[in-house]
Amino acid sequence: MPDYVLPTSDGQRMDIRRKLEHLGIDCSKGLEHGFAQFCRHFDCQATHPWQSLTEQAGNTFSEVFRFELDALAGAIPPATKPADLDKVYREAHDARLTALAFSGGGIRSATFNLGVVQALAELKLLHDFDYLSTVSGGGYIGGWLSKWIHHQHGDVGSVESALTAGHPELAPDNQQQPAAPEPPLTEPRPVQFLRRYSNYLTPRTGMFSVDTWTLICTYLRNTLLNMATLVAWLALLFLVPRVILQCVVPLVDERSGTLGLAAAACFLVAVGCIAFGISRRDPRPWRGVGLQGQLAVVCGVCLPLVAAGVFGSLALSQVAPDINAFWTRGEIPDTWHYAVLLAPGVCYFLAWATGWTVAQILNWRDAGPSSAPGGDGPLLRRLQAVFLMGLTHLICAMVALAVGTLLLIQLIVFASGTTHANAVRVLTFGMPILLGLFGISITLMIGLVGRLYSDASREWWARQAAWTVICAAAWLFLFGCTFYLPPLLDWAWTNYVTTTAITGALTSLLTLLGLKAGSSKSTGSAQPVRSKELVALIAPYAFSVLAIATLTTALQALVAPVASNTPLPVPLGAQPVACPQKDPCKPAPPPAQPLAELLERYTACSSTLRACLAGPRDPSLRGYTVWCPGPPMAAGTLLLCFLGIGLVLSWRVDVNKFSLYMMYRLRLVRAYFGASTPHRAPHPFTGFDAQDDPPLADMLAQQAPGPGAGRLQRPYHLVNAAINLVGGKELAWQQRKAGNFLFSPAFTGFELPRLPGSEGVRPQLRGAYRPTAMYASQESWLRDNDAGVMLGTAVAVSGAAASPNMGYHSSPPLSFLMTLFNLRLGRWSPNPMRHNVWKRPAPRFGLFSIMAELLGLTDATARFLYLSDGGHFENLGIYELVRRRCRLIVAIDASADKGNRFEDLGNAIRKCVTDFNVPIDLDASKIRALEADSKDDTKAGVCFVTGRVRYSQADGPCADGILLYIKPTIIGGENADVLNYSKLHPEFPHQSTADQFFDESQFESYRALGRHATLTALRDIASAAAGLEGKQRVEALCAALYKRAFPATAASPAPPAASPP
Template sequence: MSKPSPEQADLERKQDLVRKLDILGYKAQDDFEAALEHFRADEKLDKEDSYKLWQRLNERAGSVFSEVLQYELDAIAGRQAKLAPASLSETLHQAHERKLAGLAFSGGGIRSATFNLGVIQALAELRLLSTFDYLSTVSGGGYIGGWLSKWIKEKGGDVRAVEQELAPSGSQRAGRAEPAPIQFLRQYSHYLTPKTGMFSADTWTLICTYLRNTLLNLTMLVAWLSVLFLLPRGAAMLTEMQMLAPVSGTVVGGIAFFLMAIFFIALSISCKAPEPGQRLPQDQGTILYTICLPLIAAGYLSSIAVWQHRHELKDFWAQLPDSLFDIPQPWHLLIPGLVYFAVWAAGWGCAQYQNARFPRSEPKESHLEPNAAPLKAAEEKLHARHKLVVEGVGHLLCAIGALAVGTLLLLKGVASIPNAVLDKIDAVNLATFGMPMMLLLFGVTITLMIGLVGRMYRDESREWWARQGAWTAIFMLAWSGLFLCTFYMPPLLAWAFAEYQAQSSAGALAIVLLAWLGLRSGSSNATGRPGSSSKLELAAKLAPYAFMLIIVAILTTWLQTLAAPAPRLTAGPHPLSAFYAAYFKASMLSHGLLMPLLIYCTITAAVLGWRVDINKFSLYMMYRMRLVRAYFGASSNPRAPHPFTGFDAADDIPLHSLLHQRPDGTIQPQRPYHIINTALNLVNGEELAWQMRKAASFSMTPAFCGFEMPALPGSHGDKVPSKMLRGCYRPTSDYASRPALFKDDDALVKLGLAVAVSGAAASPSMGYHSSPPLSFLMTLFNLRLGRWSPNPLKEHKWKQSAPRIGFFSLVAELFGLTDSSANFLYLSDGGHFENLGLYELVRRRCRLIVVVDASADHKFTFDDLGNAIRKCFTDMHVPIRLNASHIETMSGPTPVGAAFVTGEINYAKADGVCENGVLLYIKPTMTGSENADLLNYRKTHADFPHQSTADQWFDEDQFESYRALGYQIAMAALKEAALKSASRLPGSPSHRIGYLAHLLLKQGEVEEPANVLPLHGGEAPKPPAPPKPSAPGVKTGEAGQQRA
């Protein structure tokens, strides 16, 4: 890669300053110099001290990726590492020159951890482990990656000392026992419950911890949902009070809210698209607050007003003649349209004033003579006035006509109401259906008006009305659903079980079974990804809705019992209407019970939301404690576990302690530099391009924690464009270090925190697996391994360890409302974004990347590999060419396939002239040439080596089989490449990763794959002939496994 010009580097640094100023709200896009001076004045900084200004800006707004990478490169090279302004192109140029090597361990639970243990042993035996610059881990790969990092830390940061213990050389090997950290792993292969069995304390501790945490979270959620389902009862009682009141303000209130909505509709629809920095009422949130909510209030109050004055309205309807031309006072029908137009005109006028204040820059090319320009301008002004008069008169007439028809429809609807005596059931029906019916009438009227206005409306205006109508419909459906579940579901269930007991019981059992099936399938790896079973997908999609129905039915029936005990009906069959009438009367007669119950549920939800830590009382802490004990306790020396619990707080270490300070004060990170990958969930994110992935990469390293999403054009109205707020990084030593309320052992990012979050596979928000109904189900049952962590973008929150009040975060989990704009982010398994750990290594332009893919893939569909390749190209424009067609598992006695393959990372496509990278891809595979112990285990366990990730309890044979397979495949892959390098460059020194590094990094030659799928354009070459089976002891070439 050629060195970037100073001008390009300066421009990139300036763009980073703009990003940081925009993060802090200084709107540097509009006027960079003014924003910079404003910031300098606020911070009282010297104008001549540019570095101090940058340093203060960095403290407040965080670091960008180029600065983070520059720090890492300096630290890895042994130079004085400190944060400083950096250009991305210059930093990437340095990364290419440095010829970095990265090792990636994929997700896959204890299966991946154990297989990668064998890979680590092979690397150590070949003296290659110490030559890697980076170690990137995901989920189960993080178990063993954290084990290795902790062990190196205990050795003073000397990876060669660990290498020596893993594979002693020469005479030291004789009679040498297996290293204690590996023996410890064998002891804790059942790391969740070391001692298994129904009467084991470990098993029951796990069960009791889950039940305790679930009970607390469930109580908080049930209290909150109870408040939600009690509100319709309050609305019904308020409706009844207003219906009986002799004097009411519903008419005035309904008209006022309606006119308020019309004013803001005119203001929003008439304003031009905002420029950056303008505050115009056009974004979605403003529309909801200023238009949709007033329309709901207007619909509710108007429905009560119509009921109160139904007799007068009926009389007026009765006086109307058959022909509209014979109406004695037709101006009554014109008043709504005139008032509507007057308010609309006021909103339109305010919009024109706003447009004049912030004119849009629209350059126009003029081909007129200079003397003709004033004449042309006057002609255009006269035409605009004429057009305004014509459109204004047209809108007035259309509004009068449409609202007159709407008024007649309202009168006709009121006339159809029977003149029965006021009953309790009327209040419930009016509260349930009144508001939706009024908004439906409003929608019909507006539809008619849009049709009458016709071509005078712009296409943009019609689209605006369509979207506003969609939101109004959503609120109508939500209102109707809430009221129907509250009032109509309990009597319906009571009637069904009373009249059709057998059928109802069978239906309830079927729904429960469907929900259970969906819970199992929805939380498995088999759903939510390409190629998954259609039946499992269908079950996972339908079951959450079924279970939500069960929960709502139980809750509303329970609240009905508490707030309004069910009436006793006489024996014998009863029509459904009799049940409804009896239940509605009981509901409206229970005024005294409603308010105490509402207050009690509100206080319960608030107190538990304040006192129950949303992270500590999920499954995350239970999972983390056991991971730390099994994998990090292995290298603690001496280890002093609690005699009753078996846990030792000293097993875990701060993540930033993996940075070692030299005597001269420079920072030296231990090799390999550990990158722990997690997923930032964006289930409710606004970026349209990421609707399928629903996640972004959030990395935790010894120096920095944070994220930086790819730059995409902003499209969010008056908000700062998304490319300016796409993320930042904060120092690991300070990130999440301040307790939220009181003393918090979970404050500060420790190695166990990062590894546990990286392995949080079962979570309500799971990246591309996410589904709002499934989120509801998993949150309700506390199947929550993820963690709420502070948003690095939030200046005053990023040091806080957890939300002070976890209730709102729990609601966000419940309804799948996670995004990157909140004060706290929901982090989960890194595999929910990219499961190999390849993404962050390509981002750092590693020259050599060794990826060990130990994910469950018994069909060899390579989902995780394909996903990683696609994301690298989409986000970084780096294509990866890899032919994995030879990797397969034996299905009979004949040796087949391969267990590794070499590919090419085309950095030149993104960075210009530079050396391309090399990717060595290793996958657990049984080719038929393995040792007898592995072949025996394969014959007795047909799904080996891709047993389910749900199996986190490895027995002795299982542990040793995966470890041995990882060791044999890694040795075969690396030894074969070493022989090739020795034959091409005999006697050449190797200072990085032995002969393999000499071949792939120094020589930089990668044979063109013979059968590469053209992922990003190009013509697919013809497939080669399948390789002939080789007898044991015969090599099979570059993409093969050495025969044992």
């Protein structure tokens, strides 16, 4: 192994241990021993050990932040190095970092923040910021600014001058100039370009414009492909019960004991596993996870119980007549009755004793005699304890299962004269009924055992029962929908065409309203239930039922088509029951009274429905095809066909390219990043230019020759997205359901916050960062043009507002609806923690990703992560800035908040104090709009407020930060055109984020308001720092802001250590 000395800092050593444990290296014998194992396993002879470790496990936040601090202070380091976070934070406080944050809010935020950028340039403050943090719509203008600075060779001063002077020669120096002279421009070309594309999705508006129909056709194409994939897999799922039915039909009339023996074997295996799970006591929990975890219980207990229920119901259907004769006709002595009742309890006890014995042997091995019943007492006492426990379990088991057996005998109604009808009923209801009887028996047994069971044992039983109920309910849903929805839909359509049509129309309307409500930011929030929330909750279920009924009916028609003139046999003893139909030869009956008519319809409906569910009775009854056998191989053949279709579509239809993400990204890039593209040459037919979207890694370093070459491009752009954790295991994050995922020019990745006591015995890696230039960069053999992280990739993901999984806005039923209709702006990206995956651009097989979206199973441990709008986690953009201990933060909150509820601000403050222990003191109640028709200057509005970021509570004695919060507000003093627009549109400046189609007056009003608000907030402050540079300038700005906000306190913005909140 190369000579490498491990760091001595506790923080650095813990980071290294997390990485080694994540790679499967055992560090229980010491960090040095584990690191030596790593070097041998990954062959570190040819490379530096630290470099090899970071290549395999990625970088932690402390290492990435240390890299950023070194780059901000001087030349960009060639690589990361071990870092202690506490020490890095001390260096960050000394560096006096400044940051600008642009919030989410779609094009409204982008346009308002354009005015903010112009105002900062006028005040000569734009070049003072070290960081630029953007979310969603703020990323549009943030990416526009970063790309313009990049084409100025990384010189933000040139951009600042161009924005101030507005001369054409100060636009990007290599931008193609027109051949003919033009009048002087009033603003730089990149700003003029934004005006042209203010309606960025469809630049040419109108129902008959090519841009509008291109958008519609792209959506329809992608939706049809995704829907075809989902329908293929759903059809395959609902064909499985029919294939099982074809296999079961021959067994229904067969008199064989094989099914009974299989059922008994599965049942006894489940009982033995139950006894083992309850009795096992492992003093080292991480060793027993494999045998005692959720997966082990599901596989060892629930699945055998399900199998026992299926085999047992089939076996009982075979011998149901014999059981009736056995019990009711007196063909055998009465004493046998008692034997039959007691036998299940005895078998249960033997299986239980076996599992209990194995568990006790392992307990004795691990913990000694103290773990056995009776503790460390004399042998006779221990034997007595074992005997009493065994006897109690035997008696209770015999009594409980005898009661269950009696109930079972009374419920044997599976026998039928029609084999198909019998098989369908047995398959659909047999297993759930048997599991229900088992649950009743176990409930009685637990009650009889009483205090002998500990609280932990009863909790184990309750959780196992929950999993069993879930399995039974899923089985009942699958088989019930397959066999019972088609006849119900057929019957409803035949007899109540009008009612069914109205129901379908209402369902479609509910679906549209649900999709619209789902795009609302309030959907899924913690607000009280309102009509919109109720519609979003009901619509997915209503549409899902209708869609599944339609699909299963179509499958029924394909599997078992029946000619209309083919009579079906009537079972013995069954009376034909026909649907009530009109006879054209009879005169119409006189009009009935409303109540009498209602009763007549109810009687006809109930009798027809009962006949439909009872099985085939008469060929005139619609819905009889449910149990018609059809060709023997029809279901299997159709299943194989859908399997092939599903596999091919899942392989070829890329989950990212054929969602709305790529359509949205291309138009976003054209509108905002094409503004500063030199020699732009768009395609003559589509209007897109590949040069508009540079790699995000190109924004890292300045390109200008001279002393600035190789230095960091400032402000350093942080693009915030959300990693969805809807299916995550952390209980404390059940509301947020997301974490922050960061794109930056140097590194891309995430690190979830550490919760006290959450790491357990083995420290877990909470995330990883990878070099942006290499992340997702592996091209396929077809040369995938989506490989690598482009600037448009990061900004489009950060603005993916409409997604099935939306962080704390997620709604499970809405996820199904939005996935089905392809309302998916999010992106599946490789997990930076997976060393063998992080270079792949997208999943090669999209089925599992789509199902994770559909069912809300996204988490941080999967091979690919689902990334969406950064606002689904934190919409203000200050989370990463507080994590980086920025001294001065200017946050622009351009979200839609007409009622001044400050949802995004409150969410950001809560997350900062929860994750970083950094409270933020800010009185948002000072922000208010100008009162209508007010002529009193004292009632003028306020659009900004200054707060204090109390880093001292988390880091000890240090200077606290200053947060300047600016919000779009009509405060008075705006120009006449802005006031005119606000009068004509009362919802301005908080128009809906769903409005992404700005016209000229709307664009200009938001831009002008952003400039006015920023000048109002910072004009006096900028003058206080005139003539100063570096840290002195930052401190002067902070001191002026603090003095204006807190005039009654000390003038210094660095108060003593804060007390706990």
